[in-house]
Amino acid sequence: MVIDSSNLTLDDGSMSIIGIDCATQPNKVGLALGSISNGLLTIDRVEKVGKNESIANLVSSWVKGKSNTKTLIAIDAPLGWPIKLGEELITHVAGSSLSTAAHPMFRRRTDFFIKEKANKQSLDVGADRIARTAHAALTLIEEIKEQVGVSIPLAWNSELAHPISVIEVYPAVTLKSCDLLPAASYKKEDSKEREQIYDGLSDLMSLSKVEKRSIIEDDDILDAVACVLAGYHFVNGESEGPTTKVDRALAEKEGWIWVKMPELNE
Numbered sequence: 001m002v003i004d005s006s007n008l009t010l011d012d013g014s015m016s017i018i019g020i021d022c023a024t025q026p027n028k029v030g031l032a033l034g035s036i037s038n039g040l041l042t043i044d045r046v047e048k049v050g051k052n053e054s055i056a057n058l059v060s061s062w063v064k065g066k067s068n069t070k071t072l073i074a075i076d077a078p079l080g081w082p083i084k085l086g087e088e089l090i091t092h093v094a095g096s097s098l099s100t101a102a103h104p105m106f107r108r109r110t111d112f113f114i115k116e117k118a119n120k121q122s123l124d125v126g127a128d129r130i131a132r133t134a135h136a137a138l139t140l141i142e143e144i145k146e147q148v149g150v151s152i153p154l155a156w157n158s159e160l161a162h163p164i165s166v167i168e169v170y171p172a173v174t175l176k177s178c179d180l181l182p183a184a185s186y187k188k189e190d191s192k193e194r195e196q197i198y199d200g201l202s203d204l205m206s207l208s209k210v211e212k213r214s215i216i217e218d219d220d221i222l223d224a225v226a227c228v229l230a231g232y233h234f235v236n237g238e239s240e241g242p243t244t245k246v247d248r249a250l251a252e253k254e255g256w257i258w259v260k261m262p263e264l265n266e
Helices: 057-063 083-089 100-108 110-120 130-146 173-175 192-201 212-218 221-233 246-256
Strands: 015-021 029-037 040-047 071-075 164-168
Touching: 015 057, 015 173, 015 221, 029 057, 029 100, 029 221, 040 221, 057 071, 057 130, 071 083, 071 130, 071 221, 083 246, 110 173, 110 246, 130 164, 164 221, 192 212, 192 221
Parallel strands: 015 071, 071 164
Antiparallel strands: 015 029, 029 040
């Protein structure tokens, strides 16, 4: 099935948001399907793939199932690398010195922006294992694109000019912006913090179509739901994008993390 963009309508304000908490191992990838209708956000499904199942197949089936609406994929993974990293390495010879300091070489402009605005440090895609997650994310997007038959470009504003588009998000900052990020880690097994986050999320969206247990017992699924919320903020124009022409040019090369920024105490 190929998506026919000529049949897409948003007459009732409806659209789909797919949240993906990406990882290098398929059984660690959390998936959530959300929908917006008349301004209201609902989580329709949450899922993980089983052994030997395809994430791309599942996500593509969700996209095809909503073929009369636009779809935004909100993925928790870097979608690009620091421009300075490429500039340095293209001529570098083993054993020679580097002219760029470590932070500008391994962090993107969006990483500095997130730290400044949200006081959270995203992982260094140029110097951390997160680079493998980025590789997995880009491979997944390409596989979905091949299955649905249309391109999946980066979205830069809430107009969503394409049938399917993708943004990079950061669940922890999204939770922080909604005053839902606990002081203790919510990644631990049997975390009470996840139940508190669930209760907070239920005030911001409808979760009645999915089992509460499926969210509070799995931090990957919870993060996928937070990715959907980040996508909801984006389409509502609440996320902060590049503020200058220079930042926009860098973002088009490196990628950009779209989040609603929390209010920081002075």
